[in-house]
Amino acid sequence: MERKLSRQEASDAVGGDGWRYILGTLQTSVPVGSMARGTGVAADAVAVCGDDADRHLRVDVRPGRVLLALQSTAHAAVTTRDVDLACRISAALGAAGFVTDPEVGAGAPRSVQLLEIAIDALDIAAIRPFWKAVLGYTDEAGADGPVDALVDPVGQGPAVWFQQMDRPRPQRNRIHLDISVPHDEAPWRIEAALAAGGRLKSAGHAPSFWVLADAEGNEACVTTWQGRDG
Structure with missing residues (x-):
C-alpha cells in the first residue's frame, strides 16, 4: 500500500x-x-x-x-x-549504459536543486492573490489556504512562499531566494558562495538552512531537508 x-x-x-x-x-x-x-x-x-x-x-x-x-x-x-x-x-x-547521478561535489556542472522565492509580508493573505494572478500560478495540491505557497502549474518556474513579518523592516530585503540542494552538496555550495565574495549571516538553523548575503547585503538561503523532521 x-x-x-x-x-x-x-x-x-x-x-x-x-x-x-x-x-x-x-x-x-x-x-x-x-x-x-x-x-x-x-x-x-x-x-x-x-x-x-x-x-x-x-x-x-x-x-x-x-x-x-x-x-x-x-x-x-x-x-x-x-x-x-x-x-x-x-x-x-x-x-542501457546510463548513470543516474545527482552530480554532487566540486567540479560538477551543478547538482540537482530546486529554487524557491520567499516574500516577507505583514499581511500574507492580502498579497498572495496578487502574486498568484501576476505569475499565473496556482495552489499546490492540498495547500490552498490564504498563506500557503504558490506553484507554477506547468512546473517551469520556482515556487513562491510567504514569510510572516511581525513588524516593518525597511532596511532589510523583502524578497530572497531559497536554493534547495542535496544535503551532501550544501558544504560545497556554501564554500563557493563565500569564495565568491559572500558572507555567512547565520548558521543557527543549519543543516536546515544557512543564510548567506552578497557584498551589498542581498540574502539567499542554502537549504536542505535535514533538521526538519521531528
Whole structure:
C-alpha cells in the first residue's frame, strides 16, 4: 500500500541509486551526449513508470543531461511508490549504459536543486492573490489556504512562499531566494558562495538552512531537508 515517507526515509531509500531528496521530491540527473539520446532516456523512464508516469514522473530533457523528478501528485509528497519507481528507473537506465547521478561535489556542472522565492509580508493573505494572478500560478495540491505557497502549474518556474513579518523592516530585503540542494552538496555550495565574495549571516538553523548575503547585503538561503523532521 502506498504511503507518504518522512524526509529521512525518502533520503535513505534512494541515496545509493543516485537520487537525492529535495523539497518533497526525488531528483536525479542522467548525463547524455545529445538531445536524441536524452529523449531515449526520457522514453525509457516513462516506460518503466507505465501508468504511474503521469501521476509521479517529471522529465526535463536537455542536450547534455536529462533531469528526472518523482513525486506523488496526489499527496504532493514522496511515497513508497516513488521510491520503487526511482530504483526501477536507475536499474533500467543502468542496463542501457546510463548513470543516474545527482552530480554532487566540486567540479560538477551543478547538482540537482530546486529554487524557491520567499516574500516577507505583514499581511500574507492580502498579497498572495496578487502574486498568484501576476505569475499565473496556482495552489499546490492540498495547500490552498490564504498563506500557503504558490506553484507554477506547468512546473517551469520556482515556487513562491510567504514569510510572516511581525513588524516593518525597511532596511532589510523583502524578497530572497531559497536554493534547495542535496544535503551532501550544501558544504560545497556554501564554500563557493563565500569564495565568491559572500558572507555567512547565520548558521543557527543549519543543516536546515544557512543564510548567506552578497557584498551589498542581498540574502539567499542554502537549504536542505535535514533538521526538519521531528
